Amino acid sequence: MKVTIISPNLYTYGSMLIGGVLKDKGYDVTLTKNLSADTDVVLLSLYSTLHLLNKNIKDFVSGSNSTVYVGGPVSAYPDIVLAELDVDAVIIGEGEESTIKLLDHGISENISGIAFRNGDKIIMTEPKPASIERPTPLIPGDIHKQDIRGANAYIETHRGCIGACGFCQVPEFFGKKIRSRRIEDIIHEIKLFKQYGVKRIAISGGTSSLFQYSGDRSMNESAFIELLAQIAEVMGSKNVSVPDIRVDYVNEEILQAIRDYTMGWVYYGIESGSNKILKDMRKGINTQTNIHAIELAREYGVKVGGSFIVGYPSETIEDYELTKDFIEDNLFDDVFISIAEPIPNTDLAERVLRTDDDDNPTFIKHTGEYSILNLTESEARCFDLSLHAEMCKFMPGIITDQVYQTYLGEARQQGSDIRAVTRLLKNYKQIID
Ligand code: SF4
Secondary structure, three states: OEEEEEOOOOOOHHHHHHHHHHHHOOOEEEEEOOOOOOOOEEEEEOOOHHHHHOHHHHHHHHHOOOEEEEEOHHHHOHHHHHHHOOOOEEEOOOOHHHHHHHHHHOOOOOOOOEEEEEOOEEEEOOOOOOOOOOOOOOOOOOHHHOOEOOEOEEEEOEEOOOOOOOOOOHHHHHOOOOEEOOHHHHHHHHHHHHHOOOOOEEEEOOOHHHOOOOOOHHHHHHHHHHHHHHHHHHHOHHHEEOOOEOHHHOOHHHHHHHHHHOOOEEEEEEEOOOHHHHHHOOOOOOHHHHHHHHHHHHHOOOEEEEEEEEOOOOOOHHHHHHHHHHHHHHOOOEEEEEEOOOOOOOHHHHHHHHOOHHHOOOOOEOOOOOHHHOOEHHHHHHHHHHHHHHHHOOOOOOOOHHHHHHHHHHHHHHHHHHHHHHHHHHHOHHHHO
């Protein structure tokens, strides 16, 4: 049986992993970023809710003669996927094992973690976590050309997160228990990526320093440091990045290892300068924890990138001003700003569904300083904070016309995408409730 895995626009780790699992089982499998396939089965690997609204994807699915299954993060609300895309089944959650069973036996209620139509009904079976041991991924020949925030590829070191951040899907998708891979398997995989021309690799998997965490932080810290040292030996330390890390899961030893074995940056999810919003986000940290982690990184010569979210449903203008002050007071090396996105199966999605558009900053018309630009309140905060952060960075940037237009365009695009996702979820509110 011939199978094509389509991962639109970029090769996600999940799509390469499924490819490797199928190849290991003897399937003739191809991985592509393009919406075209002439095989018995197509596996669509969709990582963004926007994919469900994408006309090209819809047209591809409705015009396809193949059996089409959909998996990936969009599977959080399988009935919405089945309503929006004319596919044969949805693979829910971690799909390695259910995909094999689907391909081996066809659609059946006896397969865990799938959803499909049966007449007027939708049948849904309970997903189960997959084994953390796996064959090597299917690595495409042009992987070295991919650039995701500076890395050619992200690799998975563990699954799950002990956090409960209200905007994040990771604990719901992978669970709260950390399941870690063996260091030797990860290194074997990284060597393979290197053979395919990958120059820079990033570690994904929620919060990277939770690798091998099982309740005792002193045990897992040494494992994480050993992991970084071994990856650096293969790739060279300047070609390793550790994108996401919780501020309450760093200490002196971890920061030293990040300085010595990676490109020397930490990326903290700071999110907000308002303790009220951090509480609403269920971050489990406050502004003091954030400041401590930033200062500690500086002390150990590690550069600090901060991620912020604006437009949380409960964020007032006073909360937003606190975030501006926080950025001004803490001199980041880089800043990433996102408008709050209601990712399926998160507390934020539920909050957004309960919030009238008239009370949601993502829909409220901005009437302040940027009213001439015709923005929503979330877009105005995203744009304003981007300009502010640029000027307040450790090495301040200059706001040229091009920089201004880039930030304005990004804020508008994010606002438009998130309104589209919100409308989609609201259309299916009854199903989600
Ligand atoms: S944002 Fe990070 S720390 Fe929070 S739940 Fe998600 S992966 Fe965990």
